[in-house]
Amino acid sequence: MEQANPRAGSARNRKVVLRDYISRAPREDDMALVDGGAVPLRVPEGAAGPAVLVKNLYLSCDPYMRGRMRDFHGSYIPPFKPGSVIEGLGVARVVDSTHPGFVAGDIVSGMTGWEEYSLIDKPEQLNKIQQSDIPLSYHLGLLGMPGFTAYVGFYEICSPKKGEFVFVSAASGAVGQIVGQLAKLHGCYVVGSAGTNQKVELLKDKFGFDEAFNYKEEPDLTAALKRYFPEGIDIYFENVGGPMLDAVLLNMRMHGRIAVCGMVSQHGMTDPSGIHNLFCLVPKRISMKGFIQSDYIKLFPQFVDYMTKHYKDGKIEYVEDMSIGLENAPAAFVGLFSGKNVGKQVVCVSQE
Amino acid sequence: MEQANPRAGSARNRKVVLRDYISRAPREDDMALVDGGAVPLRVPEGAAGPAVLVKNLYLSCDPYMRGRMRDFHGSYIPPFKPGSVIEGLGVARVVDSTHPGFVAGDIVSGMTGWEEYSLIDKPEQLNKIQQSDIPLSYHLGLLGMPGFTAYVGFYEICSPKKGEFVFVSAASGAVGQIVGQLAKLHGCYVVGSAGTNQKVELLKDKFGFDEAFNYKEEPDLTAALKRYFPEGIDIYFENVGGPMLDAVLLNMRMHGRIAVCGMVSQHGMTDPSGIHNLFCLVPKRISMKGFIQSDYIKLFPQFVDYMTKHYKDGKIEYVEDMSIGLENAPAAFVGLFSGKNVGKQVVCVSQE
Structure with a gap:
């Protein structure tokens, strides 16, 4: 899976882009896996503000994303841009950071791109994950x-x-x-x-x-x-x-x-x-x-505590459906709308 | 309009009945004006419980009544019975009463029949109207x-x-x-x-x-x-x-x-x-x-106070559309569904 050595100065970055807006249910060929070329593995100098560069580990396939594939600007979240990388929630590892809240090696969840490496220019929207014995991908479902x-x-x-x-x-x-x-x-x-x-x-x-x-x-x-x-x-x-x-x-x-x-x-x-x-x-x-x-984000910490405790106590079960490899992300997403997935659909981009 | 002398022992009682259940919008000929024969102007002896006999003055035409013309028993109020008098809200004068809360001459509002005289066997559901300079019929709309x-x-x-x-x-x-x-x-x-x-x-x-x-x-x-x-x-x-x-x-x-x-x-x-x-x-x-x-009936007294005050102060206006005569009740009701009425639709059965 690994396309580059992170210790090197740059890595090849494959990405999944939306080809064009749709109004029907999504199909695999509405998306394309493209070679994004080499990306430097550092936050570029001269960025507008603090940013973090992350290596994406797990991506979330969520039904609401279908709404972003429509050419409709009146919703609570803007549409994707045709030709640009699809955005979604993910779990990632920080590779480089110019934001004081993050350092290389941190595991974060939040809005990222359907690609191997993402430069995140609003790092304040990321959550730092305190690792435990709960699988990282669960932060896209049970704890997400x-x-x-x-x-x-x-x-x-x-x-x-x-x-x-x-x-x-x-x-x-x-x-x-x-x-x-x-x-x-x-x-x-x-x-x-x-x-x-x-x-x-x-x-x-x-x-x-x-x-x-x-x-x-x-x-x-x-x-x-x-x-x-x-x-x-x-x-x-x-x-x-x-x-x-x-x-x-x-x-x-x-x-x-x-x-x-x-x-x-x-x-x-x-x-x-x-x-x-x-x-x-x-x-x-x-x-x-x-x-x-x-709208209820103030309750997020108490939610995480509640779910973690009940999961560890065996009072709450969780089932996820994991597709392996960024190249399988379009099929995984499309499968949501025909009920192909059993449990929460996620894509593993890299297990590190 | 008057069909009988109330001082006599009985009066002829015309009534509007539902011919049969309907599922479309109501038409005039879904209802019929029939002669109900002579009714004694007293609460019959041997009634199951306290009752009042009223002379109906004003009847209310309300859209919800269309629901009672359907053969559907799952609603919050049962359907009318074909061949029986239509029920609706009205303002009436008590002619005779065996209920301690009412005496002859009282003006009441509540559920009554589309007829000249009604025997009401649940008088505890009637409201006694304290007469003021507000027209009685307004108790079917502004104050109803x-x-x-x-x-x-x-x-x-x-x-x-x-x-x-x-x-x-x-x-x-x-x-x-x-x-x-x-x-x-x-x-x-x-x-x-x-x-x-x-x-x-x-x-x-x-x-x-x-x-x-x-x-x-x-x-x-x-x-x-x-x-x-x-x-x-x-x-x-x-x-x-x-x-x-x-x-x-x-x-x-x-x-x-x-x-x-x-x-x-x-x-x-x-x-x-x-x-x-x-x-x-x-x-x-x-x-x-x-x-x-x-469901909010506890608020009714404060509502009456509020509306009465604001109406008297000229802060709230009220428009009603009055049809004269029980025989015009079906047309008045049907008119609701084509928007024929201007303001609250009522029927005057008797001005006394």
């Missing part, structure tokens, strides 16, 4: 943005109470698997849906969901939910939108809460059928709330 | 359920702040006209939409909205809202659903709030196009909340 999305969404948006009925879609994914386990720890009854029988087994056997079902084998989602929730759903952690959301609306209980995150934002753009059952909001007094984890 | 819906929805659901941008659809209707005026009193910037130019003028000239527009003359609702809210919408009081809701979602500001009441519940059932722009909930952190005024 997806885990934090689950934590914030469940505790801050859903106002859960012990004994409530919780439904999680895309439940074996990076966010869903954590939401379900947090809900179980909170004393809720939890059902998850996923798209293969293998994932359904994982939900029940590994993650401890009370029940799980394969939505692709259910001809009538409304009836399926009625079967699993004869008394209705108090909390829905919305990851998918579309017909599942419509079926959930019909099965919500009085004063139910829907936390809206992630993929609904993508499906909405291309779903020709729309959502038809919002009329349920009134008689059932349902609240639906969109959220983004970064 | 629609006004209270506006009050609760705006203050309890929308969490308004001074200077925020507020949009109200169906703004000249019973609820909308009050919401807009409460928002103005709160220091918000308020725009309303309505379906005729006459109503648009009413919004601006009578109710003091900052701006108003005729949605039927706007080929592109998204562009229209962008024009009236170049900085976006903080609060949307949702009365209509459908394409207007989709256009609003695209124009909401960060952390916007949508209070969902009334008619969306009806439109949802028959709107073939669905809602497509829920993807906006996530990046804009929007919350949408359905509510029903009766």
Whole structure:
């Protein structure tokens, strides 16, 4: 995998670029692996401000990134630039730093590039990782943005109470698997849906969901939910939108809460059928709330402590799906949208 | 109008009945005016419990009643019974009472029948009206359920702040006209939409909205809202659903709030196009909340005090559209769904 000796003054830097904007689901050939030429392994002199040069170790494939492939500038995060390297969350090792907070050898997580080496000009946005016996890549899921999305969404948006009925879609994914386990720890009854029988087994056997079902084998989602929730759903952690959301609306209980995150934002753009059952909001007094984890960043330290403790105590399980090699990053990302991944999808660029 | 002498022992009682369940918008001939025969003008002996016999004075035509014309038993209020008298809110005079809280001559508001005389077997649900110089029929709007819906929805659901941008659809209707005026009193910037130019003028000239527009003359609702809210919408009081809701979602500001009441519940059932722009909930952190005024009934006395004071001080205006005669009730009700009414629609059964 290694393309250069970091002790040398420079290294060859392969990168994954977006070819052009898309409005449909992404395909592998929307991205290209290109040779970025040689990069000096130092922060260039004359940079505008403090910067760090990192060697990327693990990259995260997250559904929200699809939104950055559209030519749409009205979102909370700008689109990628065609021809430029794809940006995403990653775990990296600092090679050189002109920022006082970082030194060579530090392990960091944060926004980086889909390439072997990245020059990061806003190093203050990086988190330094205190290494432990938890695998580094887990900082992209269990201890990273997806885990934090689950934590914030469940505790801050859903106002859960012990004994409530919780439904999680895309439940074996990076966010869903954590939401379900947090809900179980909170004393809720939890059902998850996923798209293969293998994932359904994982939900029940590994993650401890009370029940799980394969939505692709259910001809009538409304009836399926009625079967699993004869008394209705108090909390829905919305990851998918579309017909599942419509079926959930019909099965919500009085004063139910829907936390809206992630993929609904993508499906909405291309779903020709729309959502038809919002009329349920009134008689059932349902609240639906969109959220983004970064608004709650003050809670991040307590989240890391909570997850680390519960993971080490065996109270929370975590499953990731790792692709090896930067060249496999496009396929790994595309696989998210057909449900190919089992657990949190990451790409290993270098194990050092 | 008067069909009988109340001093006599009985009176002829005409009533409006629902012919059969419907799933489309209501038509006049879905209802029929029938002769209910002679009713004794006393609470019958041997009634199961205390009851009151009332003479109905004013009846309220409210959009939610359309939901009771469907054969759907899962809502917060059961459907009407075909062949039976239509139920609705009204203002009435007590003719006879076996309940200690009411005596003949009392004026009450509450659930009654679309008929001349009603026997009410749950009199504890009636409110006794303290007469003042405010017209009795206003207890069906300004001081009744629609006004209270506006009050609760705006203050309890929308969490308004001074200077925020507020949009109200169906703004000249019973609820909308009050919401807009409460928002103005709160220091918000308020725009309303309505379906005729006459109503648009009413919004601006009578109710003091900052701006108003005729949605039927706007080929592109998204562009229209962008024009009236170049900085976006903080609060949307949702009365209509459908394409207007989709256009609003695209124009909401960060952390916007949508209070969902009334008619969306009806439109949802028959709107073939669905809602497509829920993807906006996530990046804009929007919350949408359905509510029903009766959940906040503890606030009713403070609401009545507030509205009475502001109305008497000339700070709140009120417009109602009164049809005269029980026989005109079906047409008045049907007119709600084509926007025929200007202001709160009521029916005068008897002026005494």
